[in-house]
Amino acid sequence: MKYNSLKSTQIVFSLILVGLIAITSQPAQAITAQQVTSPGGLNAWFVPDNTNPILTIKFAFRGGAALDPAGKEGLSNVVSGLLDEGAGNIDSQTFQQTLNDLSIGLSFDSGRDEFSGQLTTLTRNQETAFDLLRLALTEPRFDAEPVERIRSQIMVRLKRNLEAPHAIASRTLFKTLYPDHVYGRPSDGTLETVEKLTTEDFREFVKKRLAKDNLIIGVVGDITAEELGIRLDQLFGALPDTAASWTVADVDPVDKGQTIVIERDIPQSSILVAQKGLMRPDPDFYAAFVMNHMFGGGSFTSRLYAEIREKRGLVYSVGTGLYPFDHSALILGSAGTANERAHETLSVLKTEWEKMAADGVTQNELDDAKTFLTGSYPLRFSSSGRIASMLVGMQVANLSVDYMQKRNSFIEAVSLDDINRVAKRILISENLVTVVVGKPDGITSTN
């Protein structure tokens, strides 16, 4: 389609002008984080906000499911379900009833590299909320009833995941990429390992893994920096000073062009592809981030979206993402398509992979990507929870407290040469590991 009226040309012109303004004048950053240090020496990154009487505290302990001992896979995950099921002299039901009655949100989550949690409370209930969090972290009870109940719920989820196409694909992919590394294990464990976990294991976990020296904290809400400092000691001061020492080796994924088909009687094939990506400290990380946005990360404007969804109607969702773990990194792509069209989808995907590596992008594409990525950054600050997550994420990635002010300049600094170099460096289609779950026509496993 072409522009064919003067009117449309004028509109387009005015929009380009707006675009130029976006490049030259950065929108003012409305959010500034500060570091708060407690009298006892704990650090938190903090964004004050007294618009509503709400307080959100996010925290993470470095060393996640990757540290679950061999044969005890799923330990972190089970503990994340148990810490809010009774602590100190408060039994599980009273604990849950109090959270519920006072609308206190308390939850824990286990990731590959971190064990994390979040407390959300109305300020009028904060005393109780703080007590419950402190107890949950330092004196969890692990009574028999909640242990068996939560275990059975987790086992139900694991059972469901045995048949969920995307879960099968993801499990198979990681096992293939990391055959001899903890990243290759199912982070939530298996029916066999979860069944065998004991209360002793849970207590060991709390003693060894939740400590001050691997703790990261982000806080948003209606509190002063001074009071927060005191509260940090109240909340986290009773944790041990140091976590048990650990090592996880850095590892390159085994990406040698394998294809694995897991046959399932479903109409739509679930496709995952992956290969080695870049870790966060890599000097090319921002270039890879911008490149990925243009390639498959941007929702309605990426090349994969245009070629695979818009032009050919092959999928509902398609995209790529960067996965920088602490000890390895991936670029991972996904798509879902009818079995009959799986072969075509995969070959367009691989062609685009090659095209991006060979030809790179144009300056115009790069300029558009930058205006999106810089202009949309403030959109992330849309709720207290999201801001608190960013405060923790920044510390996990070892960024500076003024990162939110600097971040757009890192994006701006990426040049066309950087993009085209990094595309060649990481998009190596013949190395892609492909996993397809379904009954894909014309795709077979390699040996």
Add this chain to the structure above:
Amino acid sequence: MPLNRSRLAMRALPFIAGFFVALASPLASASVFNPETFMLDNGMQVVVVPNHRVPVVTHMVWYRVGSADEATNESGIAHFLEHLMFKGTKKRKNGEFSEIVARNGGRENAFTSTDFTAYHQTIAVDRLELVMEMEADRMTNLVITPDQVEPERQVVLEERRSRVENEPGSILREHLNATLFMSHPYRNPVIGWKHDIEGLDIDRILAFYKRWYAPNNAILVVAGDITAEKLRPLAEKYYGIIPRQLDTVRQRAKEPPQLAERRVTLRDKRVRQPSWRRIYLAPGLLWGESNHTYPLELLSNIVGSGASSRFYKSLVIEQKIAVAAGVHYSGDNRGPGRFVVYASPRPGVDMETLEAAVLKEIDTLQSDGVSEDELDRAKTRLLSEAIYARDSLSGGARVIGSALATGLTIDDVEKWPDRISAVTRDAVNEAAKAIFNTQQSVTGLLLPEEKS
């Protein structure tokens, strides 16, 4: 459940789920979002929900049309049109809308439900005018061609495969809705039946568009760093100039009296964990015995919401029969509501035992009622939700937009806390007596394939 134009590839969209939790237990306290509202001359309502945390706005246009307004044999047309709204207009070529939003640092999407369709962008407030101009343009100037419609039809069919056909639980849900509603169009899935999606042609889609997309059938909601005073001239400039159309009437097939209990069983080899649910036809603010609506919101919170609710305590913790048990209630539809009771058995517990235990809970509830203490606690919980609701940039816009597009009023949203506070124990117990009418229910069982 509303459908999105796109499930962003690597990102979950938790806000959609949150949104419906928010609606089921709308959000409130003295008043909730304190919106400002005014009407344009052409009949388009405008609502502003202030939130000044960052210089950003969420701009939404809601149409009072959803899948339940579709004619026979055209299920899925509202949702298909929603996808096609991202193609070109008389002014803009295919895809340009999204390119411009992205180039200006904006995020966008759209969704379709049984009762409404909405389009939204979140963007720096100094770019608001830009998205208003483009959204107003596509309200009446959409241009779609067969070479765009055909690939998009395949996209929608893939969406159906991933949401429904690949998921036994979703297949059962479709069957349950089609059985619960004997005549009312809620029996059809929002995404449409496969054969209908395959048969929709461009002329019917455009006729649907022309009939329903008009300023007097739309609501503009802008949330964020903006005031009504600043928005009004822009709303008049971009939306106010669109001519009013003939008013449309949302005529939907009515539901006849329901006199027979129904059961639907899906056996599928993909099922590793069985589950049980019963859906009761329920009144809502706009349908049936609407005086039961607020009492039912409290009832569902008391018996079935969270780990300290009655059903969870009894079935999961004390009797150890279930791994999950709870209740959902939706009373904010334009048509009939649904009161859903669900449970999933612990290993070794058969479905008959599970069902009997759930029904016994319902009996006890009906004979003994809820206590004053349970009611007070539930009220406090629901009212606290209102304060949390104000925290998010777009939450208020979503709640108000969906209420208005469904046929409710801003008062229904803003006075929600007062109405919840005013509910008496007698009213809850009366609602409990009325709601569990087996003749107006369908029971669904999701089971693994029988071993032969």
